[in-house]
Amino acid sequence: MPKVVLITGASSGIGKSIALFLKDKGFVIYGTSRNPDQFTDGNAFKLLQLDVTKQDTIQNTVNTVIAEQGKLDVLINNAGMGITGPIEETPIEEMKFAFDTNFYGPISVMKAVLPHMRKQGSGLIVNITSIAGYMGLPFRGVYSATKGALELITEAMRMETKAFGIQITNVAPGDFATNIASGRYHTPVFDDSPYKETYGMSLKEMDAHVDQGGDPNDVAKQVYKIILTKKPRIHYKVGAFMQKFSIVLKRALPDKVYEKLLVNHYKL
Template sequence: MPKVVLITGGSSGIGRAIGDYLSERGYQVFGTSRNPQNITNSSFSILKMDVNDTDSIQAVVSEILSKAQKIDVVINNAGIGITGPIEETPEEEIKKAFQTNFLGPINVIKAVLPQMRNQGCGHILNITSIAAYMGLPYRGIYSATKASLEITIEAMRMETLQFGIKMTNVAPGDFATNIAAGRYHAPELKNSPYNKDYGNTLKMMNEHVDNGNDPLEMAKVVHKIIETENPRIHYKVGSRLQKFSIVLKRILPDKVYERMLLKHYGLK
């Protein structure tokens, strides 16, 4: 029987690329979206779900089990972007980012764990970010949401190994997706002391996404991880420079690494 895969945020970008790639290789894929009625050309089933609504999560899990009788793989991909000076970022937007990027995946995991425990197996992959490994200027809240998920999964993985369940974090760098269009941007205020630096950094961030790698690269890595009997805990997918930046953070003194980031973003 084919493996049954649930992908949150499967309607576009990385989630869509993963879903298409796995479907082409015989997996039974169920993606989710808050507005599935707007998606007409998907190669796999798209179900209505909001990771911030536990009732909708449970409904999707129940629907998949009624159709497929099992859930082998969950890919927590749904998330939102957020940028801005932390001082000027509204509290409600900070809470929304943590709710979606951190609590959302945790709620999905909680919903599927009983079934995976009954099966005696299952694999949960969490799409985090290379940004989770460092505090990036004007992207600090986003980095924090993904870092929180990375660390929590490290703990949760150890708690659930006894049930035959695997958990893996996959951290992408910049990929050519529509994340910038749906990202919350704190307003560029003319009288803000951050105005110039934030504006320049925001422009650079958007250019990095526009010139990012093809999401198909992520799909191929995820497929390989799913087919690996004993996968690693952490994977990084991105340019050599992006992956090397994590290595540098481990080996360089804090202030040296900070100066490197300041120079990269043109900040003083």
């Protein structure tokens, strides 16, 4: 009997790539989007309405999957948003919304599926985080914080749910060619801002990295391997060599030496 997979944020980008890849491998796929009616090619897999910041849509979606399939084997928490800007100039309301989407949202979805997985005595949750969550990046500090927080909460939840036969893991992608930049909140580059030059330059560089990023199918292949693994690791990283190596450097180098590398890289 094929595994039933629920993927949040599956209408585009990494989420859609994972959904199509797993469907091709024979899994039963349920994707979600805040506005599924906008996507005409949704016939490739079932696309349900879900907003991770709205509890009723989460519960409705999980209830639909259970009612139609009688089980839920895999949750892939992919829905998220980008946010950029100098911390000083980024509105607190936008920071809170980023945490609602990237941190509290995935937790809410996990809370909704855990009772069903516990009843089954099995289940896998894959949280899509980011390599940016391993370090505080200039002008991406809020994004780094949301993804780093999700990495840590996953470590805790793994231990809490292990006795129920449930596996939870993180997959941290680097830069991939998706439309994340178009849906990202970015603090405007104000003419009178003391960060005008450095932030403006960094913003262009961030967009270029996404445009020149890797194939999202690389993330899909990693998720597929995890599903087939009996005992998944706690953390996985997917991306260019230097992106993954940057995490190794952060662990190995003194804090100020690593900071200097970032300062030089971002030309600050």
